[in-house]
Amino acid sequence: MPTLYDNPLSRNGYKVRLLASHLGLPLHVVTKDLKAGESRQPDFLAKNTAGKVPVLELEDGTCLPESNAIVLYMAEGTPLLPTAPLERAQVLRWMFFEQSQILPNIGLARMLKITGRDTQRPDVYAQRLEVAQDSLAALERHFGSHDWAALGRLTAADIVLYAYASVAEEAGIDTSPYPSVVAWRKRVEALPAHVKPDWGFAA
Ligand SMILES: N[C@@H](CCC(=O)N[C@@H](CS)C(=O)NCC(=O)O)C(=O)O
Structure with a gap:
């Protein structure tokens, strides 16, 4: 294994x-x-x-x-990652967006917040927060008219986007301006195979 x-x-x-x-x-x-x-x-x-x-x-x-x-x-080889080039590119598009826009901004703002360093480095925190909110606004525009990130169904794109989009509040972000993102998060959480963030570690 x-x-x-x-x-x-x-x-x-x-x-x-x-x-x-x-x-x-x-x-x-x-x-x-x-x-x-x-x-x-x-x-x-x-x-x-x-x-x-x-x-x-x-x-x-x-x-x-x-x-x-x-x-x-x-x-690879599962329905979560299509093989047709354009379909795969639609999934990759969100995976790249996640690494360039979501992870470095929601991720760092969250880390600063939960370690209390947001008050020590308010400039860095504010900068990350601004880009994080802009990225959530982009997701909001998308999920306003799409149930899933790509192809109208769950793909690897939803899995990777969910990881940090679901902790926006822990980064100190008010998610009330992003109701479509919140609704999409609930769709992901309602899937039978969904697990909580601590899943998989030995008790
Ligand atoms: N781009 C990498 C980022 C990985 C990353 O930042 N990992 C953090 C935890 S979420 C880490 O290991 N930090 C410890 C360190 O930098 O020493 C990925 O997506 O895996």
């Missing part, structure tokens, strides 16, 4: 575990204590030179870092 190096606070790792639940794929989840610097130790840097979770380690020892690369690998 593949091993996923992860941390319960990581929404990038959650993408992979949420996808595994949807696909019924078994994963052995190993916690890396990021605060203690475990992801920056030589043994882990050998798995991911960036020193970040998640990393998927295959049974032959091959390591694959980067949440969206892992999602693409695991979703």
Whole structure:
């Protein structure tokens, strides 16, 4: 069974575990204590030179870092990742948007907020918040007329977007201006295979 190096606070790792639940794929989840610097130790840097979770380690020892690369690998050959070039590009479009607009802004604003550093670095926090809100507004325009991110059905795009769009409030964002995003989040949460962010870790 593949091993996923992860941390319960990581929404990038959650993408992979949420996808595994949807696909019924078994994963052995190993916690890396990021605060203690475990992801920056030589043994882990050998798995991911960036020193970040998640990393998927295959049974032959091959390591694959980067949440969206892992999602693409695991979703290959399933209905969550179409093969037709334009359909696949529609899914990838949102996966790229997630990495460039959602993760660095909602993700960092959330991290600053939950560690109390939003008041120490108000300039950085405000800047991230502004782009995060602009990104949510883009999602709001999309979900105003679409039930799902792409192709009118659940795809890998929804899984990756959901991971950070679902913690906008933890980043200090008022989501009342984004009712279509909130409705889409509820659609994702209502799916039978949906799991909570701590799913997959040993109790
Ligand atoms: N682009 C990467 C970002 C990964 C990332 O930022 N991981 C964070 C946790 S969510 C991490 O491991 N931080 C620890 C560190 O940088 O030392 C992905 O999507 O996997």
